[in-house]
Amino acid sequence: MDETYDVAVVGAGPAGSASALRVLQLRPDARVLLLDAAAFPRDKTCGDGIAAQVLELLQALGVPNLARLGPAVPRLQLRSPGGRLVSRICARPNRVIPRAVFDAELVSAAVARGAELRRHRVRRVDVRADEVVLDGSIRARVVIGADGANSTVRRLLGAPETPSAATAVAIRGYAPTTLRPDALVIEFARGRYPAYAWSFPLPGGGSNVGYGVFDRRGAGSRQELLDAMRTLLPGHEPTPETVRGHHLPLSTGPRHHPDGRVLLAGDAAAMINPLTGEGIFDAVASGVLAGRAALLGAAAGAAHRRAMTRSFALHHQHGAFLSRLVSNARFLDAAVTAAERHQSVFDAAVDLGLGRGTAPVAALARVAAAYVTLGRG
Ligand SMILES: Cc1cc2nc3c(=O)[nH]c(=O)nc-3n(C[C@H](O)[C@H](O)[C@H](O)COP(=O)(O)OP(=O)(O)OC[C@H]3O[C@@H](n4cnc5c(N)ncnc54)[C@H](O)[C@@H]3O)c2cc1C
Incomplete structure (x- = not known):
């Protein structure tokens, strides 16, 4: 029997699971390997805000019932640095679903569709004429790098580093209190770089709270980030053991989609929205495109680059322009x-x-x- 997988996906976050689901939607008999360094369920440092658009994409992928994981949060409330306030109902409700729950659900859906899940940290990628070999022994016709903000696959592909100005830094924690159970609340800070604190109501009570700065040069220490959050969200203290920080590669950084058999999706492709820090929609949407291109063998890289440009170029241009403003x-x-x-x-x-x-x-x-x-x- 041929031991070569049709597609190996490195990373089983939203981008990786969406890639696997798309491959199997288009070719149900494809041999798909989903590799992740972590065992699921696993936490992911995140605000846990799941945009309505994410659930729509997943519905189209044949994963219809995720809304049960978090009640609809109808409202978005935002305060500007000068104290202006908008609080309105969104056209479609967003949700808050802890990533430990959300990501495990997507992985299960991919496995139920036929993907093979293996716990494995990828360290080496050898690209050959007719296949890609991971860590000397895992062979696939095409590899999708969906291994997140610190992507090993991206680095091994020789992608340029994301500059500080295109890297956000954020901390998040879980607080027992809730600011508004019906709203995603965002409070912008005054300061040299755009920055905001958020309070997102969790299913069953409490909230995901955090603070992020949209430029690594303005981030300061973890303590400074926490202090800034406390100033904007007084009385909503996260329990200390839940506080974690991470960087976010913004879509204002350089694109890297070379020809060939290795594709990038999600944070590994630096897709995060430079205005909001939202990245799950972009992870799923780019994963869907990677899954389709992955069926094209040696032509996959060029096809993925074209599809990414068609789908995202205008959105990224507008986001980059407004992020300067x-x-x-x-x-x-x-x-x-x-x-x-x-x-x-x-x-x-x-x-x-x-x-x-x-x-x-x-x-x-x-x-x-x-x-x-x-x-x-
Ligand atoms: C503090 C913070 C708050 C955020 N809040 C929000 C929010 O509210 N809403 C939103 O939409 N976005 C938010 N984001 C962004 C969002 O978390 C990411 O954009 C999203 O997780 C990207 O998904 P992904 O699948 O590309 O990567 P990830 O979700 O990071 O998944 C990557 C996977 O790859 C695995 N992996 C890594 N290296 C390897 C390797 N070498 N081999 C095998 N496996 C590997 C990891 O274990 C992980 O499971 C936030 C980010 C941060 C840091």
Whole structure:
């Protein structure tokens, strides 16, 4: 029997599971190996915010009933650095699902569909003419690197380092208190670099709280991040053993999708939204594209690069443009003011921050008008 897998996926987070599910959706008899250094369920340092768009993608992948894992959180409340507040119902509700639960559910779905799950940390990738060999013994026609923000596969592919300006740093913890059970709450900080604290209500009570800075140069120490969070969320103290920090490779960093048999998806492909720090949607969406391209053998890399450009280039351009503007606190004040006045601006901001949206000219015009008014005021 041929010992070569059709596709080996390195990393079984949302990007890896989505890749495996997509391969098996398109070719149910494909031999798919899903490798992860950790045993599931495993924690992942995250805000646990699952955008409505994520569940839609997973539904299309044939994983329909994830909504049962976390009740709908209908509202998004956001305060700008200057104290402007918007609190509105989202067109589709988001959810909060601890990653220990969410990721294990996706892995189970991939295994139920036929993927083979193996606990294994990949350290070596040898690319040959007609196959890829992992750690000298695991052979696959195509490999998908979905191994997260510290991706080994990305490094071994020779990808450029993500610069500090395109790297966010964040801490998160679990608090027994809840600020608003019906809302994802975001409180922006004043400061040189965009930064915010969040409080997301957990199913069954308590909340995931955290603080992130959208530029590594402005992050400071873990203690400074915690102190900044406490200033913005007084009284919502995380239990110390749940506090963990991590960096986030933003989509403003360099793309790396070379020709050949090794593809990247999710954080390994630096896909995180530079406006919100959301990365699960981008992980699943890029995993879906990688899964499709992976069936093309030596042509997979070029096909994946084209598909990623088609799907994400415009969204990334708009995100990069606006991420430069939000360094200006008055711009954020104006954006929040416009979103409070106009549902259409709010909806566009949600689509841009949590999905694959772009910034409509009409919404930008309303933000510009608010910017001018605030300048006079
Ligand atoms: C503090 C913080 C808060 C965040 N909050 C949110 C949020 O609320 N909502 C949101 O959408 N996004 C959020 N993000 C971003 C989100 O966590 C990531 O974008 C998302 O997890 C990316 O999924 P992934 O599958 O690419 O990688 P991961 O989820 O990191 O999965 C990678 C997997 O690869 C495995 N692995 C790593 N190296 C190897 C190896 N060499 N061999 C085998 N396996 C390996 C790991 O064990 C892991 O299971 C947050 C990030 C941080 C740091």
